[in-house]
Amino acid sequence: MKFWEEKTLKEMSEEEFEALCDNCGRCCLIKLEDEDSNEIFPSDVHCKLFNPKNCLCLDYDNREKIVPDCVKLNADNISSLNWIPASCAYRRIAENRGLASWHPLVSGDKETVVKAGISVKGLTISEKEIKPEDWIDHITKWPEW
Numbered sequence: 001m002k003f004w005e006e007k008t009l010k011e012m013s014e015e016e017f018e019a020l021c022d023n024c025g026r027c028c029l030i031k032l033e034d035e036d037s038n039e040i041f042p043s044d045v046h047c048k049l050f051n052p053k054n055c056l057c058l059d060y061d062n063r064e065k066i067v068p069d070c071v072k073l074n075a076d077n078i079s080s081l082n083w084i085p086a087s088c089a090y091r092r093i094a095e096n097r098g099l100a101s102w103h104p105l106v107s108g109d110k111e112t113v114v115k116a117g118i119s120v121k122g123l124t125i126s127e128k129e130i131k132p133e134d135w136i137d138h139i140t141k142w143p144e145w
Contacts, residue, residue: 009075020089022113025055025120031083040083043138046124087144
């Protein structure tokens with residue numbers, strides 16, 4: 001049995017928890033919230049630390065210092081974050097849905113997340129290139145959000 005099938009998020013080691021990340025890049029996208037409805041709208045604008053070529057953070061260890069509103073996902077907050085997409089492994093595990101067939105831990109291939117259309121690899125633009133007032137023009141419908 002695989003660790004994600006027998007452990008809850010809280011029971012996982014830090015290494016196991018980090019291994020759940022499929023590097024889709026969706027958590028690094030700018031999300032806009034409707035103040036009246038609290039509805040979340042994802043965009044195709046990524047954080048200034050996001051590398052769109054490999055969907056990794058350019059300074060993962062220091063990201064919270066460099067980007068003060070960066071949210072570090074953990075077993076305690078994952079269920080309360082309304083902007084986590086339905087495709088996210090952390091959300092799927094928290095909701096007892098298991099990992100998707102395209103997840104690299106299941107498929108054995110880190111490119112299946114790209115092939116499945118879940119990854120934002122090469123599909124985004126940096127927040128450094130767009131004025132915040134123009135982010136609304138970049139609201140995007142992503143699969144399985």
